[in-house]
Amino acid sequence: MGTTDLVLAALVAAPRHGYEIKRIHDEWFPLANPLAYGQVYSALGRLTKDGCVEVAEVRADGGPERTVYALTPRGRERVERWLAEPVAPMSPGAGxxxxxxxxxxxxxxxxxxxxxxxxxxxxxxxxxxxxxxxxxxxxxxxxxxxxxxxxxxxxxxxxxxxxxxxxxxxxxxxxxxxxxxxxxxxxxxxxxxxxxxxxxxxxxxxxx
Structure with a gap:
């Protein structure tokens, strides 16, 4: 599964910060390896650069500051396209x-x-x-x-x-x-x- 596209999917319902995105991923896929924070923020950096997400606010909530990201129209289109595309079959003999x-x-x-x-x-x-x-x-x-x-x-x-x-x-x-x-x-x-x-x-x- 593509980490970048899953990060986008986690933002469809509401803007979230990286810790929330990681928690959502681990709840959605309990059998998969837990998502590393580095993977989340690396994906968010690429998505911001591509115009798929944007910074909505910086939230403190009595603790360390956390950057909240929101989906852009371009990002929503990417999620819809990703969900509609069939997954490529596994290459034979590659295991x-x-x-x-x-x-x-x-x-x-x-x-x-x-x-x-x-x-x-x-x-x-x-x-x-x-x-x-x-x-x-x-x-x-x-x-x-x-x-x-x-x-x-x-x-x-x-x-x-x-x-x-x-x-x-x-x-x-x-x-x-x-x-x-x-x-x-x-x-x-x-x-x-x-x-x-x-x-x-x-x-x-x-x-x-």
Whole structure:
């Protein structure tokens, strides 16, 4: 999500200062990393320069002075345009998990321990999210989105294990050496001597 556009969205209802914007963000997205104050004020600086927000007042309220920002007509148009635009699909093969798996195979390393650890981490996180019962329906939307992504990654892990069980899952490449994935030396994942069934097996945590 774009921090700059979220800052603008937080100003639609009323002018606010940076501390209020941060609090609103963290309330809207409880599963996301808390927004840093530096991110808020950096975004406000850019938006002010672009004419999307303006200083409404400087408020003390018995404490340190805080600059209150208001949305300009240009900023409101930007929010409306941002909300109407579809989000670009994730680039295929760009995830860290995919990069690690492919890199391991390219250098004849065994990716199974990492994949098993990743599966355990995903299951643990899914249990944590499933145990949450948000009273706010919008917070539930965020939780459901996170659960669906984790579930998709788990299905990818299982599909990767099945694909790696094939005689030659790595296509011919250029200069980089191709790992030996022949069934004779690698009945399961390269160098492991184990079949992909290990990835489908229950972890100790699942048996509890």
């Amino acid at each position: 860290e998990l995919v990069r690690k798996t492919v890199a391991a195979l390219r250098i004849s390393a065994d990716p199974l321990p990492m994949l098993l650890a990743q599966r355990t981490a995903y299951l643990r996180r899914m249990r944590e999210l499933s145990d949450q019962q948000p009273t706010d329906p919008l917070a539930a939307l965020s939780r459901d989105h996170a659960l669906e992504h984790l579930d998709a990654d788990l299905r990818w892990l299982e599909r990767a294990a099945d694909r790696l069980a094939r005689p030659d899952p790595v296509p011919e490449a250029g200069p980089p050496p191709r790992p030996d994935l022949s069934p004779r030396q690698n009945p399961g994942l390269p160098g492991s001597g184990r079949t992909p069934d290990a990835l489908h097996a229950k972890t100790p945590e699942e048996d509890q």
